[in-house]
Amino acid sequence: MAKLDGVLHFADLVLRAETMQRVVGLARRAAASTIPVLIEGESGVGKELIARAIQGESERAGKPFVVVNCGAIPEKLVESILFGHEKGSFTGAIDRRIGKFQEADGGTLFLDEIGELPLEAQVKLLRALHDGEVDPVGARRSVKVNFRLISATNRDMVQLVKEGRLREDLFYRLNVFPIRVPPLRERRDEVPELARHFLARVAREEGRSVKSIGAEALHLLTRYSWPGNVRQLQNAIFRAVVLSDGDELTVNEFPQIAAQADGAGGIAPAAALAALAQPITIAPGPVMLGAERTVPQTVAIGAGGLGILAVTAQGELRSLEAMEADMIRLALGRSRGRAEAARSLGIGRSTLYRKMRELGLEGYPRGPAKEREERNASFAMPAQAVGGATIPGTDRPDIAA
Numbered sequence: 001m002a003k004l005d006g007v008l009h010f011a012d013l014v015l016r017a018e019t020m021q022r023v024v025g026l027a028r029r030a031a032a033s034t035i036p037v038l039i040e041g042e043s044g045v046g047k048e049l050i051a052r053a054i055q056g057e058s059e060r061a062g063k064p065f066v067v068v069n070c071g072a073i074p075e076k077l078v079e080s081i082l083f084g085h086e087k088g089s090f091t092g093a094i095d096r097r098i099g100k101f102q103e104a105d106g107g108t109l110f111l112d113e114i115g116e117l118p119l120e121a122q123v124k125l126l127r128a129l130h131d132g133e134v135d136p137v138g139a140r141r142s143v144k145v146n147f148r149l150i151s152a153t154n155r156d157m158v159q160l161v162k163e164g165r166l167r168e169d170l171f172y173r174l175n176v177f178p179i180r181v182p183p184l185r186e187r188r189d190e191v192p193e194l195a196r197h198f199l200a201r202v203a204r205e206e207g208r209s210v211k212s213i214g215a216e217a218l219h220l221l222t223r224y225s226w227p228g229n230v231r232q233l234q235n236a237i238f239r240a241v242v243l244s245d246g247d248e249l250t251v252n253e254f255p256q257i258a259a260q261a262d263g264a265g266g267i268a269p270a271a272a273l274a275a276l277a278q279p280i281t282i283a284p285g286p287v288m289l290g291a292e293r294t295v296p297q298t299v300a301i302g303a304g305g306l307g308i309l310a311v312t313a314q315g316e317l318r319s320l321e322a323m324e325a326d327m328i329r330l331a332l333g334r335s336r337g338r339a340e341a342a343r344s345l346g347i348g349r350s351t352l353y354r355k356m357r358e359l360g361l362e363g364y365p366r367g368p369a370k371e372r373e374e375r376n377a378s379f380a381m382p383a384q385a386v387g388g389a390t391i392p393g394t395d396r397p398d399i400a401a
């Protein structure tokens with residue numbers, strides 16, 4: 001979706017519904033100033049995308065766009081990550097570190113799940129907003145920062161204030177220019193166009209010949225309530241394209257949706273119900289038989305992010321060694337060669353060779369396994385928001401068929 005120059009514009013988004021026109025109207029106005037923006041809406045409605053478009057259409061286009069998911073950072077590290085720290089300011093602070101505010105200097109700082117920010121960090125954020133300065137942990141001097149703040153939340157901020165989990169003064173500072181993004185079920189007229197948009201993209205990326213969505217399937221998609229919003233729709237289309245043999249998507253490719261849609265009994269054909277009866281295996285590992293050694297266990301995060309599995313489906317923490325091996329597999333799979341893999345891992349080539357030997361990865365194929373790797377990787381586990389709960393009912397793009 002992002003153009004080659006990496007700058008996102010409102011024109012790159014599918015925005016059909018009247019309610020979304022209002023959203024864009026507000027967002028454009030916000031783009032023309034540096035007013036702090038608060039984007040409210042359920043998970044998957046497109047908050048981050050809109051934030052990126054605000055930046056893309058502002059004077060700060062092309063400047064850093066720094067994303068922080070406040071709900072995903074361990075509480076102890078929040079301050080150091082946001083504001084930076086000096087060398088030796090606490091145990092483990094072996095180096096000086098630039099905080100996210102400084103990283104975003106000249107550009108935009110996107111604070112996602114702002115309602116999850118611990119109270120102490122809220123005080124510092126308030127000061128950054130008020131004085132345009134941050135105090136890195138352990139630093140003697142404050143640092144001037146020039147950032148544009150866009151925050152996002154899927155929580156009821158007023159309720160958080162009432163519960164004492166969000167400072168009231170901070171709330172007023174953040175809530176200067178609120179933009180509420182409606183859930184997909186409140187803008188169902190957008191579903192067909194979004195679906196076609198994702199279909200075209202997935203078919204192109206996956207090299208499939210699927211070209212259209214049948215009328216009955218479109219009808220089904222439009223009636224469904226989409227608790228996981230646009231992200232869920234995107235995943236459902238992804239999965240459907242992979243399931244499909246023909247050049248048109250039918251109701252059969254959306255068995256979960258068919259089963260959940262209101263009054264689905266009438267529209268879910270036997271084939272769809274039969275497909276449902278066969279449970280889809282969530283493979284927290286290699287999808288392709290025989291690829292166990294080369295495919296890392298990963299978790300898709302958001303639009304383009306990828307995480308390494310830390311806790312197994314059985315609730316067990318994976319060892320550092322297992323995770324390191326996965327990180328190396330990932331790097332090898334995404335690089336054109338071992339030198340490049342070493343570079344992107346930030347280690348020397350001989351260190352990489354040694355680790356590969358120790359981890360038993362020596363026989364790793366040399367060719368660019370990139371495509372297969374990425375496909376497997378993004379199929380390996382359901383997309384989850386970092387630190388957030390898995391969206392109930394979210395259709396999973398993971399198929400081990």
Ligand SMILES: Nc1ncnc2c1ncn2[C@@H]1O[C@H](COP(=O)(O)OP(=O)(O)O)[C@@H](O)[C@H]1O
Nearest residue numbers: 013014015043044045046047048049230231303
């Ligand atoms: N209007 C839209 N047009 C195209 N893609 C969209 C639109 N809204 C959301 N998406 C896609 O849906 C997914 C979820 O959007 P995101 O901005 O991450 O949602 P949120 O931040 O609200 O959880 C992303 O992959 C995004 O690209």
Ligand SMILES: [Mg+2]
Nearest residue numbers: 044047048112
């Ligand atoms: Mg998000």
